[in-house]
Amino acid sequence: MRFEHCKTEFIRRYLLFFIAVGLITKANAQVGYLRWNDLFEISLAKGVNREGIIADLGFVYEKAFINSETHKLCIEFKRTMQGNEGEWNESITYCEGSPRLTFVIENPTQVFKMRRDLVQQFGFVDSGSHSQRRDKTFRTTLVKGHSRVETIGKYLNGKTIYFIVLTIVSEDVNADVKPYPLAPRGTEIGDAPVGTISKTIEGNYYALLIGINDYQVSKGLNPLSYPIADATMLKEVLLSNYTFEPENVQLLTNPNRASLLHAFEQLRRKVTEKDNVLIYYAGHGHWDEESKAGYWLPVDAERESDAEWVSNNDIVTKLRVIKCRHLLVVVDACFSGTLFQTNRSTKTAGEILNAKVAERYQTTRSRHALTSGAKEEVPDQSIFAQLLVENLRQSPLPYLQGSYLYFQILQALESNPGFSGIKQQPQYGIIYNVGDDGKGGDFIFIRQKK
Numbered sequence: 001m002r003f004e005h006c007k008t009e010f011i012r013r014y015l016l017f018f019i020a021v022g023l024i025t026k027a028n029a030q031v032g033y034l035r036w037n038d039l040f041e042i043s044l045a046k047g048v049n050r051e052g053i054i055a056d057l058g059f060v061y062e063k064a065f066i067n068s069e070t071h072k073l074c075i076e077f078k079r080t081m082q083g084n085e086g087e088w089n090e091s092i093t094y095c096e097g098s099p100r101l102t103f104v105i106e107n108p109t110q111v112f113k114m115r116r117d118l119v120q121q122f123g124f125v126d127s128g129s130h131s132q133r134r135d136k137t138f139r140t141t142l143v144k145g146h147s148r149v150e151t152i153g154k155y156l157n158g159k160t161i162y163f164i165v166l167t168i169v170s171e172d173v174n175a176d177v178k179p180y181p182l183a184p185r186g187t188e189i190g191d192a193p194v195g196t197i198s199k200t201i202e203g204n205y206y207a208l209l210i211g212i213n214d215y216q217v218s219k220g221l222n223p224l225s226y227p228i229a230d231a232t233m234l235k236e237v238l239l240s241n242y243t244f245e246p247e248n249v250q251l252l253t254n255p256n257r258a259s260l261l262h263a264f265e266q267l268r269r270k271v272t273e274k275d276n277v278l279i280y281y282a283g284h285g286h287w288d289e290e291s292k293a294g295y296w297l298p299v300d301a302e303r304e305s306d307a308e309w310v311s312n313n314d315i316v317t318k319l320r321v322i323k324c325r326h327l328l329v330v331v332d333a334c335f336s337g338t339l340f341q342t343n344r345s346t347k348t349a350g351e352i353l354n355a356k357v358a359e360r361y362q363t364t365r366s367r368h369a370l371t372s373g374a375k376e377e378v379p380d381q382s383i384f385a386q387l388l389v390e391n392l393r394q395s396p397l398p399y400l401q402g403s404y405l406y407f408q409i410l411q412a413l414e415s416n417p418g419f420s421g422i423k424q425q426p427q428y429g430i431i432y433n434v435g436d437d438g439k440g441g442d443f444i445f446i447r448q449k450k
Helices: 036-044 050-056 108-120 170-176 186-191 194-199 227-241 257-270 312-320 336-340 355-361 383-394 402-415
Strands: 060-066 073-083 086-095 100-105 125-132 138-144 147-156 159-167 205-211 249-253 276-282 285-288 293-296 326-332 366-371 399-401 427-430 444-446
Touching: 036 050, 036 086, 036 100, 036 108, 036 159, 036 170, 108 138, 108 147, 108 159, 205 227, 205 257, 227 249, 227 276, 227 383, 249 257, 257 312, 293 312, 312 326, 326 383, 366 402, 383 402, 399 402, 402 427, 402 444
Parallel strands: 205 249, 205 276, 276 326, 326 366
Antiparallel strands: 060 073, 073 086, 086 100, 100 159, 125 138, 138 147, 147 159, 285 293, 366 427, 399 444
């Protein structure tokens, strides 16, 4: 097995949530009470980038999950508001392929005002469907044509939380909705020549790909068979499919501790603030329970001595001084998810990008990690590496977002019966304290123009 010291007692999370919690944005002068027009725009934004609309309203990413009934990817965004009523939380959740949008709010005054406005300004009427239960849960429904707005109140932790569930048909509210100024998702993206991205996204793409096979049994570590092959396959797909130049891609095989850290230093000296950096590590990993620290194990590592180990703190220190625009660290090793052990955060599930949205990402600085697991064991012949390479190779998208790639891997593990026995928990999240500006940026793979 690839993971020499993995422990099996860690409880496996139900489904695969993004790790930890995103930042909460408090309302400012530009972010006011949510209007029905806002909710209608988000609800009807099937052909545009919903993320941009939601971000403009001051919401930030909270979590992503797979709906247990529909098996669809769902995304939740949150914001914290302040007003005369005090402070309260709001959230918006939508699921891919579903017409339903859920708005959750803790402010009863705003809920009653919104209900009045929906009737008076938009012509919705009470359906006559009401219910109330002993647990103080109640439900009311307003309708217009084929559109439906259901309000569910639940008494939780001493206060009422209101769930407003919208199913909106454009014909019913179309006159009230202004189109969002972003190019459509999906169909029109491929029509734009990939070469045009050079005017939008500046800088070079660098990759440091590390694979370690030749561990020594005499030092207590079993050799591995596949990490170097995995790193080599990744190099090939980057050079043949994406905008990585051969001179900017380093394949480092079987490095000792000094060589591994020196490679980071060499990378730092090459990279500018406009560049994008991908780092890949495949090999043994270790988690020290007493110190609560994770480690990468170079080829000269000994099982009973940490003298040659490379700690996550060592990696973070090296990453902090790489002054690139976007950084993605991909780790296929035991306890790889512990790279997020401190100040965990999550990232949006990813959108299918067009050139205009990609340009917006260029005003940000992001630092993310994509890992093959959290704290569980995976085989030497890594399913994660296979899915990583195959999704990169087969993706038709001209601009592939790192978080979107993660969800392609995640969905493959969840939906393919052949992987039902696999206990890997891939993770995607921000690496804090290394330069992420918290503005929602992400690493973008740019496909070569054929």
